[in-house]
Amino acid sequence: MIALSLDDDGVATVTLDRPAARNALPTAGWRQLAEVVAGVPDAARVVVIASAVPGVFSAGADLADLARLVDDVPARAAFRLAMADAMEAIRARAMPVVAWVDGGCFGAGVALVLACDLIVASPAARFAIPPARLGIGYPAPDVARLAARVGQGQAARLLFTAAPIDADEAARIGLADLIADGAETARGIARNDADALRLLKRTLRDPAAPGLDSAFEASFSSPAFAQGVARYRQTP
Incomplete structure (x- = not known):
């Protein structure tokens, strides 16, 4: 079924x-x-x-x-x-x-x-x-x-x-x-970062939920963001 x-x-x-x-x-x-x-x-x-x-x-x-x-x-x-x-x-x-x-x-x-x-x-x-x-x-x-x-x-x-x-x-x-x-x-959607997707879903569902501000700030420490910044810096 x-x-x-x-x-x-x-x-x-x-x-x-x-x-x-x-x-x-x-x-x-x-x-x-x-x-x-x-x-x-x-x-x-x-x-x-x-x-x-x-x-x-x-x-x-x-x-x-x-x-x-x-x-x-x-x-x-x-x-x-x-x-x-x-x-x-x-x-x-x-x-x-x-x-x-x-x-x-x-x-x-x-x-x-x-x-x-x-x-x-x-x-x-x-x-x-x-x-x-x-x-x-x-x-x-x-x-x-x-x-x-x-x-x-x-x-x-x-x-x-x-x-x-x-x-x-x-x-x-x-x-x-x-x-x-x-x-x-x-x-x-699946080509994007899994942790970012989950954080964005949490934020969409309840923007007033506790912890979202700190989660947003913490996301800048993610490996995906570090890799993205590195690629950007390598771009002519």
């Missing part, structure tokens, strides 16, 4: 591979995603979450699995918490996490990419959040992340209309950060 690989450049790829369900994840799938992401080796410089299924990133939560929540009341919280654990596992990684959306990204699939640091869309990407059509809500932390990304009005549009948008529109409103090849974007 979900695989993990790490290449020699330090790019860890978490691959969704459930073609029969268009990468829709049941409760167990969200738990597996949390475990796989948490298991990314610390040696990774960047993580890419991508799909092995052509034309689709993720259809979101598995409706066949959700159907049982009509009668199985305790399973409702288990599903919500499994999703939340997966998002938190993504957000907790120290290295940058890139969502590579090449195809349809719907429902809980949008929640998944919102947990990432960077959302890269292919020209074939499409996004929609359809729970209003199903008569259900959307987890509060995911609504908050959506509104923080695209603003209250665009979040309301996506949630209330449940209408799909294409890659260009997603980029226009800020749901996608750029339209490009996600794997190439990740390789470009």
Whole structure:
């Protein structure tokens, strides 16, 4: 269902591979995603979450699995918490996490990419959040992340209309950060210093966090900076 690989450049790829369900994840799938992401080796410089299924990133939560929540009341919280654990596992990684959306990204699939640091869309990407059509809500932390990304009005549009948008529109409103090849974007990130990437991610996530000023100052002692200065001095 979900695989993990790490290449020699330090790019860890978490691959969704459930073609029969268009990468829709049941409760167990969200738990597996949390475990796989948490298991990314610390040696990774960047993580890419991508799909092995052509034309689709993720259809979101598995409706066949959700159907049982009509009668199985305790399973409702288990599903919500499994999703939340997966998002938190993504957000907790120290290295940058890139969502590579090449195809349809719907429902809980949008929640998944919102947990990432960077959302890269292919020209074939499409996004929609359809729970209003199903008569259900959307987890509060995911609504908050959506509104923080695209603003209250665009979040309301996506949630209330449940209408799909294409890659260009997603980029226009800020749901996608750029339209490009996600794997190439990740390789470009991986060419940079791992410690600097982690410090920059910490600073982006919480600029008021304690210790960032001293960490910034300490970064001038890094081997990468010393090498960069040496190269600069050697440049005619």
